[in-house]
Amino acid sequence: MGEFIKDIVAVIVLLCMPSHAWAADATPPSILISPKKIVPGGLMVVTVKNAVGMVEGSFRGKQLHFNPAKGAFKAVTGIDLNTEPGPYQLALSVDGTPLARDVLIVKKRYPVQRLTLPEDMVVLSPENEARAERDQRKMASIWPVDSLRVWSGRFIDPLPGKALGTPFGVRRIINNIPKNPHSGVDINADEGDPVQAPNDGVVILVDDQFYSGNSVVLDHGQGIYTMFFHLSKATVKYGQAVRKGDVIALVGSTGRSTGAHLHWGVRVQGAKVDPLELIKLKLD
Numbered sequence: 282m283g284e285f286i287k288d289i290v291a292v293i294v295l296l297c298m299p300s301h302a303w304a305a306d307a308t309p310p311s312i313l314i315s316p317k318k319i320v321p322g323g324l325m326v327v328t329v330k331n332a333v334g335m336v337e338g339s340f341r342g343k344q345l346h347f348n349p350a351k352g353a354f355k356a357v358t359g360i361d362l363n364t365e366p367g368p369y370q371l372a373l374s375v376d377g378t379p380l381a382r383d384v385l386i387v388k389k390r391y392p393v394q395r396l397t398l399p400e401d402m403v404v405l406s407p408e409n410e411a412r413a414e415r416d417q418r419k420m421a422s423i424w425p426v427d428s429l430r431v432w433s434g435r436f437i438d439p440l441p442g443k444a445l446g447t448p449f450g451v452r453r454i455i456n457n458i459p460k461n462p463h464s465g466v467d468i469n470a471d472e473g474d475p476v477q478a479p480n481d482g483v484v485i486l487v488d489d490q491f492y493s494g495n496s497v498v499l500d501h502g503q504g505i506y507t508m509f510f511h512l513s514k515a516t517v518k519y520g521q522a523v524r525k526g527d528v529i530a531l532v533g534s535t536g537r538s539t540g541a542h543l544h545w546g547v548r549v550q551g552a553k554v555d556p557l558e559l560i561k562l563k564l565d
């Protein structure tokens with residue numbers, strides 16, 4: 282009977298082993314998920330150590346892009362502001378062996394801002410309504426499938442040393458009507474202050490839009506985009522390659538804006554995330 286139980290235990294152990302087990306003397310891969318609290322509007326970094334060859338993965342239907350990072354592999358993905366808190370599965374393939382981890386997305390409370398504005402500032406004329414819809418369609422069409430990585434190193438602040446205005450994620454209620462939450466961070470600056478590219482990238486939009494005014498969008502590759510709104514002017518052209526720190530635009534107050542400031546937005550694999558979280562990360 283004892284032997285029988287031992288056999289069963291051995292079978293269970295075998296069944297629980299990954300199909301392509303690592304050699305007995307090799308260190309099995311370790312998976313680290315950071316930060317500790319994964320929240321809507323934040324980023325998630327997956328670090329895989331002790332992988333020999335290939336690391337692939339996906340989370341919530343998005344492909345993760347793993348890059349070598351000091352002997353490990355790291356991928357970053359965005360958690361959209363509208364994500365329902367709860368458990369989600371992270372699916373990985375490390376050296377051909379499937380591995381899964383549960384990731385808990387926890388609720389984050391963003392501040393609420395109530396504003397009362399004259400009705401004519403809130404209700405658009407039919408022409409402006411049509412224009413805003415056109416802008417929205419244009420903006421929705423610019424995101425290509427994740428392009429090749431051009432970013433490297435840290436992402437930098439596009440306007441270093443300036444005070445922050447309205448933070449990311451603020452839920453705005455204008456004249457008692459809930460509006461879309463603030464999808465970027467406002468940085469207070471003076472008209473004409475130079476805005477620098479947070480990383481190497483390609484200009485995929487230069488446009489004058491009803492709400493966001495003169496706008497520039499950069500594609501940094503692997504699904505990471507940065508957006509700059511209310512500019513007095515763009516100093517780059519559509520399709521241009523830019524380097525980290527290059528001046529891409531000047532601060533202004535175009536579009537629906539009440540004073541000179543930069544609205545800086547970040548998208549990571551389609552998720553709108555807090556730009557200040559992106560510049561905290563060391564990804565390679």
Ligand SMILES: [Zn+2]
Pocket residue numbers: 447463465466467543544545
């Ligand atoms: Zn803003």
